[in-house]
Amino acid sequence: MAVIAGFxxxxxxxxxxxxxxxxxxxxxxxxxxxxxxxxxxGILVLGITCFIDDSKGIPSxxxxxAQIVAAIIVVVCGIRIEDISIPFTDGKIVISGVFSxxxxxxxxxxITNAINLIDGLDGLSSGVTLISCLSLLMVFALNGxxxxxxxxxxxxxxxxxxxxxxxxxxxxxxxxxxxxxxMGFALAIISILGVAKTYTALVLIAPIIILGMPIFDTIFAIxxxxxxGKSLKAVFQPDKGHLHHKLMAKGYTQKQAVLIMYGITAxxxxxxxILLESGIWKALSFALLIIAIVAxxxxxxxxxxxxxxxxxxxxxxNEIDKKHIRKQD
Numbered sequence: 001m002a003v004i005a006g007f008x009x010x011x012x013x014x015x016x017x018x019x020x021x022x023x024x025x026x027x028x029x030x031x032x033x034x035x036x037x038x039x040x041x042g043i044l045v046l047g048i049t050c051f052i053d054d055s056k057g058i059p060s061x062x063x064x065x066a067q068i069v070a071a072i073i074v075v076v077c078g079i080r081i082e083d084i085s086i087p088f089t090d091g092k093i094v095i096s097g098v099f100s101x102x103x104x105x106x107x108x109x110x111i112t113n114a115i116n117l118i119d120g121l122d123g124l125s126s127g128v129t130l131i132s133c134l135s136l137l138m139v140f141a142l143n144g145x146x147x148x149x150x151x152x153x154x155x156x157x158x159x160x161x162x163x164x165x166x167x168x169x170x171x172x173x174x175x176x177x178x179x180x181x182x183m184g185f186a187l188a189i190i191s192i193l194g195v196a197k198t199y200t201a202l203v204l205i206a207p208i209i210i211l212g213m214p215i216f217d218t219i220f221a222i223x224x225x226x227x228x229g230k231s232l233k234a235v236f237q238p239d240k241g242h243l244h245h246k247l248m249a250k251g252y253t254q255k256q257a258v259l260i261m262y263g264i265t266a267x268x269x270x271x272x273x274i275l276l277e278s279g280i281w282k283a284l285s286f287a288l289l290i291i292a293i294v295a296x297x298x299x300x301x302x303x304x305x306x307x308x309x310x311x312x313x314x315x316x317x318n319e320i321d322k323k324h325i326r327k328q329d
């Protein structure tokens with residue numbers, strides 16, 4: 001609730017100031033006032049549902065229904081994906097009618113769940129969202145995106161900057177389903193507003209790249225659960241197969257796993273910015289450089305982890321020996 005409150009205070013202040021300065025026409029042809037009403041109404045529906053879930057617990061299907069209702073409200077109020085870029089070209093496919101509604105609803109519900117599903121460690125979802133916000137802010141600024149998108153993404157980043165120090169491991173407070181659903185919902189909608197009426201087709205795939213880690217983690221989770229559970233119902237059953245679980249199973253601590261996932265998100269964000277600003281070849285060069293650095297450092301990191309684990313085992317064995325000696329004495 002603190003993150004949502006911080007976001008609302010910032011947005012209301014910025015809306016008033018930009019409106020008085022005449023920088024954003026909320027009642028013009030873009031009907032930003034209606035889009036914001038839909039956005040805020042969707043947050044209200046989702047926030048109330050998830051608050052009840054955090055307090056008392058509700059079935060997963062009820063939460064999914066609330067996410068769909070919130071997405072429908074947003075779409076009806078005019079926020080829609082109306083075209084999709086063809087990667088690495090200046091062309092794009094125009095989407096209209098029912099397909100536009102369906103794709104937008106799927107995008108909003110998908111990103112909402114993607115952020116919610118990675119909320120498994122202290123500071124993970126809030127930190128990943130903050131890094132994604134900063135990456136999207138750079139993309140929007142470089143591409144001449146609508147000012148409303150920059151206002152909203154800045155407000156969301158500011159709310160998370162205030163919250164993350166208390167949420168990072170060891171956490172003093174937690175984001176909960178209310179916060180994680182809000183972050184995913186807000187990211188999904190702001191990314192749509194940010195790519196509207198832009199001149200570079202590649203900017204339309206930038207949010208997918210920036211949010212690549214939670215998106216693919218969610219896709220893999222869906223297929224993994226269906227294969228293991230052998231039914232669609234298994235999708236709603238939690239498991240220990242997410243990326244952060246895999247990292248901890250490898251021997252990384254909670255903090256290390258979170259920082260690694262921060263790094264992956266930041267790399268994807270930088271890749272998207274370089275791709276947009278400098279083209280595919282410089283972006284690929286950056287990606288190859290990162291792969292080389294990771295490959296060189298991976299062996300040393302594994303050695304350090306193995307040494308730490310061996311030290312822990314030796315310490316445990318010594319403690320057992322000491323206890324045994326004391327018992328004999």
